[in-house]
Amino acid sequence: MKSIKRHSFGVNLDQGIPLSSEWEFKNLYVDCHGETVDELLSWLKEDDAPLRLGGQIGSGKSSLIVKAFKDSGIEPDIVFQFDQDGLNLSLGDFLRIVMVGFLRFASNADMDVSSCFLSGELDDLFGDDWKTGLDQWHSDGFLPGVYKKKTALSQRLGGQADYYRNVVGAMGNALQEKIGRPLFVFASGIDKYETDCAAYFSLGSLIRMLLSYKTLFEVNAVHLFHTANEWGGIKKRFLPSMPDERIEKIIAKRMGAHAASVKEAAPVLSKMAGGNPRQALRLLSHFQSCGKKRGAGLSDSMAFAVRSTTRDFFSFAPRPDLGIMRYIVENGKIAASEFSLFGDKDTARRAMYGNWFFIAGDGHDGEWPAQINPLVKGFFQEDINLKDPEVQALEAWARQVDISPAGLSFSTHDLSGEEKKTGEKLINDLFSDHLEHPLPSNLSDVFDVMASVLLSKERPDRVLIVFKDRSVIEAARAYLFGKANSYEYQRFSHTVISGGEQATPLRDFFEHLQEETDIYSIEFAGIWTKDQLESLDKARDRLVDRQMIWWIEYDPLMKYFQYWTQLRQLFSVFILDDELLASLSMEDMENDLEFFQEMVDDEQTSEANVFHNLKIVLDYLRAAKGAGNG
Amino acid sequence: MDRDIIRAFLWQEVTFLGFRPSGDKGRKKWLREYNRSLLDFWELGDYPDTPRVDGGALTGEIDAGFNLNLFFDYSVYEPEKFAVRFLRASNRASEFMWTHEVDGNYFDFPSRSVLNRLDERRKRNSALRKEAEKHDVAAVIDGLLCHPRTHQHIEYPITPHKIRIGGGIGNAFLFLFHLRYQLCLIKEKRLAERGRLIELFWDAIKNKSDHYRNELSVFELFKKV
Numbered sequence: 001m002k003s004i005k006r007h008s009f010g011v012n013l014d015q016g017i018p019l020s021s022e023w024e025f026k027n028l029y030v031d032c033h034g035e036t037v038d039e040l041l042s043w044l045k046e047d048d049a050p051l052r053l054g055g056q057i058g059s060g061k062s063s064l065i066v067k068a069f070k071d072s073g074i075e076p077d078i079v080f081q082f083d084q085d086g087l088n089l090s091l092g093d094f095l096r097i098v099m100v101g102f103l104r105f106a107s108n109a110d111m112d113v114s115s116c117f118l119s120g121e122l123d124d125l126f127g128d129d130w131k132t133g134l135d136q137w138h139s140d141g142f143l144p145g146v147y148k149k150k151t152a153l154s155q156r157l158g159g160q161a162d163y164y165r166n167v168v169g170a171m172g173n174a175l176q177e178k179i180g181r182p183l184f185v186f187a188s189g190i191d192k193y194e195t196d197c198a199a200y201f202s203l204g205s206l207i208r209m210l211l212s213y214k215t216l217f218e219v220n221a222v223h224l225f226h227t228a229n230e231w232g233g234i235k236k237r238f239l240p241s242m243p244d245e246r247i248e249k250i251i252a253k254r255m256g257a258h259a260a261s262v263k264e265a266a267p268v269l270s271k272m273a274g275g276n277p278r279q280a281l282r283l284l285s286h287f288q289s290c291g292k293k294r295g296a297g298l299s300d301s302m303a304f305a306v307r308s309t310t311r312d313f314f315s316f317a318p319r320p321d322l323g324i325m326r327y328i329v330e331n332g333k334i335a336a337s338e339f340s341l342f343g344d345k346d347t348a349r350r351a352m353y354g355n356w357f358f359i360a361g362d363g364h365d366g367e368w369p370a371q372i373n374p375l376v377k378g379f380f381q382e383d384i385n386l387k388d389p390e391v392q393a394l395e396a397w398a399r400q401v402d403i404s405p406a407g408l409s410f411s412t413h414d415l416s417g418e419e420k421k422t423g424e425k426l427i428n429d430l431f432s433d434h435l436e437h438p439l440p441s442n443l444s445d446v447f448d449v450m451a452s453v454l455l456s457k458e459r460p461d462r463v464l465i466v467f468k469d470r471s472v473i474e475a476a477r478a479y480l481f482g483k484a485n486s487y488e489y490q491r492f493s494h495t496v497i498s499g500g501e502q503a504t505p506l507r508d509f510f511e512h513l514q515e516e517t518d519i520y521s522i523e524f525a526g527i528w529t530k531d532q533l534e535s536l537d538k539a540r541d542r543l544v545d546r547q548m549i550w551w552i553e554y555d556p557l558m559k560y561f562q563y564w565t566q567l568r569q570l571f572s573v574f575i576l577d578d579e580l581l582a583s584l585s586m587e588d589m590e591n592d593l594e595f596f597q598e599m600v601d602d603e604q605t606s607e608a609n610v611f612h613n614l615k616i617v618l619d620y621l622r623a624a625k626g627a628g629n630g
Numbered sequence: 631m632d633r634d635i636i637r638a639f640l641w642q643e644v645t646f647l648g649f650r651p652s653g654d655k656g657r658k659k660w661l662r663e664y665n666r667s668l669l670d671f672w673e674l675g676d677y678p679d680t681p682r683v684d685g686g687a688l689t690g691e692i693d694a695g696f697n698l699n700l701f702f703d704y705s706v707y708e709p710e711k712f713a714v715r716f717l718r719a720s721n722r723a724s725e726f727m728w729t730h731e732v733d734g735n736y737f738d739f740p741s742r743s744v745l746n747r748l749d750e751r752r753k754r755n756s757a758l759r760k761e762a763e764k765h766d767v768a769a770v771i772d773g774l775l776c777h778p779r780t781h782q783h784i785e786y787p788i789t790p791h792k793i794r795i796g797g798g799i800g801n802a803f804l805f806l807f808h809l810r811y812q813l814c815l816i817k818e819k820r821l822a823e824r825g826r827l828i829e830l831f832w833d834a835i836k837n838k839s840d841h842y843r844n845e846l847s848v849f850e851l852f853k854k855v
Contacts, residue, residue, distance in 0.1 A: 010673020452676040
């Protein structure tokens with residue numbers, strides 16, 4: 001995986017991807033779950049029974065697990081990535097992942113287990129020597145030929161699932177016997193599956209099989225509360241939301257030598273993060289991106305950060321049950337029995353899976369401390385309570401940075417400097433409902449916010465642009481591609497991928513990712529089916545090292561977002577204003593072009609990319625202006 | 631030979647090699663590399679926007695970031711005709727603080743002409759170069775960029791005392807480059823950058839032929855430390 005380039009002393013922002021390198025753990029990691037780390041280390045060293053480690057989305061599970069592996073010096077024998085190697089999320093896919101994982105381990109350890117259990121029936125797929133070409137079955141093999149083979153293997157295994165489940169089970173047992181110790185398996189990616197989806201049901205039988213080994217299951221918090229029998233009675237450990245001061249520490253570490261600049265804002269950002277580190281990082285990124293704009297005041301930056309993060313994570317997401325949410329608002333807790341209801345999409349499990357509320361600590365007597373995610377509190381609370389910790393933190397911050405001369409009656413200017421705002425208005429801005437009416441952005445705003453991502457190959461982040469008017473898209477794309485080349489030569493590749501019953505969009509999607517390019521631009525066309533959307537959602541972590549711009553029309557997106565709880569964690573979402581002319585001026589384009597024109601020496605350069613693309617935009621603007629005049 | 635004369639010669643040479651890009655294209659390249667280099671040197675989150683051509687000037691706007699709450703923008707017409715405006719980012723909007731403006735149409739002490747006369751060109755260039763030592767280059771780098779003799783401390787809002795804004799710098803590119811150094815808050819980067827610049831110019835001056843007055847490549851000048 002391509003790693004993000006990090007600054008040694010300064011700012012290190014990203015969209016909240018797990019830490020992995022030694023440097024990152026030394027400089028960016030904050031010990032927030034000391035007791036859990038100790039337990040995990042102890043389990044790694046001394047225990048042979050399987051373990052479930054769970055936390056909500058963005059809680060830091062993956063970083064913590066990698067840290068424990070590094071600290072203990074114990075690496076798993078086999079890693080099954082149930083979210084990264086499947087396409088159709090079928091039982092056959094899951095069987096293939098486990099079988100190939102076992103075979104790879106056997107191959108690396110120079111053990112021959114295949115002949116015992118594969119009595120020729122898969123020779124047409126594996127060939128004469130099962131060791132040859134094992135890599136092609138693994139992970140990112142989405143070249144056309146490989147994809148076909150993988151699909152064929154999955155279908156074969158899925159067609160006789162009971163038989164092959166026994167085969168791979170026997171393989172695992174044989175491996176364990178041969179190495180003379182418990183086989184250490186890391187089953188990652190289960191956290192991406194909601195407990196009521198069909199794929200999770202398929203996964204259940206393999207989970208039961210993996211209970212025979214020393215397996216570490218990385219799960220979502222909902223899987224810890226799920227009482228279904230696939231888990232037996234194995235140990236579990238939960239990562240609750242982090243204390244505010246730890247979140248503040250994360251913010252300070254991410255800002256490095258520039259931490260003083262957010263010292264006053266950090267307590268507010270931390271409160272609005274609700275103890276979730278990824279949410280904190282997203283808030284910080286948006287706060288910074290607005291703050292760099294000349295003319296933006298601190299109150300504007302704070303409101304922008306909250307609105308944008310809410311839009312990224314929650315706009316158009318399916319709402320949880322109002323009764324449950326109001327109960328949490330009023331009581332600050334939730335009963336564990338709420339999580340065991342089946343069949344109802346609006347249950348507490350759905351709400352917890354989607355981070356609508358956070359579990360804040362360990363439970364007692366069947367009740368767990370919980371708080372509504374501060375970003376969506378305004379939707380579930382009748383009135384803003386001025387004694388809420390988020391409001392109080394905001395007020396304290398406003399006083400500190402001289403926004404508020406008198407508590408909540410403070411006033412400040414908006415971006416234009418014309419309209420007065422009251423303190424109440426600012427608080428309303430932060431806590432009002434941005435879910436169904438997320439504010440649109442113009443193209444220039446999109447670029448300003450995403451400049452850190454688009455301008456550099458070293459920040460492989462992702463942007464999702466929602467549009468209503470297709471006629472502006474070509475010019476919008478040219479603008480972003482041109483601007484993305486401002487300083488670095490960045491190749492881009494655009495494709496349209498159609499979903500639908502007869503289409504194979506997942507295959508097309510991952511084939512597109514095989515292209516050698518820097519920015520993957522993908523327009524979603526057709527009507528993607530539920531299965532296609534869910535499958536893509538599970539593939540989230542396969543996209544973390546890709547710089548991507550997705551283009552999706554407004555209407556279908558509202559449906560798509562219902563299935564993309566995971567995926568949208570790694571995207572910044574922008575809803576594009578219909579009117580491209582509103583944010584781009586011909587004069588600016590001409591000034592940019594005049595600057596770059598003389599510097600175009602070669603076609604394969606950033607200068608040429610800027611020039612040619614901005615020329616397209618200028619031509620569009622001229623034509624649009626001409627049409628308007630006509 | 632008098633060390634002051636040697637350093638005066640080096641002062642000229644360093645200025646010429648790094649901070650007098652020739653032609654419109656050379657100046658555009660210099661400014662683009664300048665803007666590009668800030669993300670890494672200051673270790674910020676974002677690149678600034680690229681420079682533009684606006685009203686006959688090369689213009690750019692820089693967020694000096696974060697702890698300083700400072701923006702500046704520049705308009706360069708000629709190396710000795712330019713303006714840099716400083717703005718404080720406040721809670722409400724940015725407020726102008728001051729403008730550093732240089733108008734080359736007005737008389738100033740003609741140091742270049744005087745030195746050229748003194749120099750007798752090629753005969754003495756070689757001798758000066760032979761006698762120059764690395765600590766002379768270090769003194770010149772300090773005087774030009776890292777610690778200009780004449781400087782202001784902007785007590786508020788630019789509170790760190792280590793930030794010295796050279797009030798007497800009349801060359802646009804030199805002034806911008808010195809801001810790049812001065813507004814960097816990371817002491818390790820400042821230290822490394824000073825060392826790099828001394829080595830860079832020392833090598834360039836030692837290896838330079840009298841017959842060629844090549845500017846340094848902008849990629850070398852703004853190389854990452």
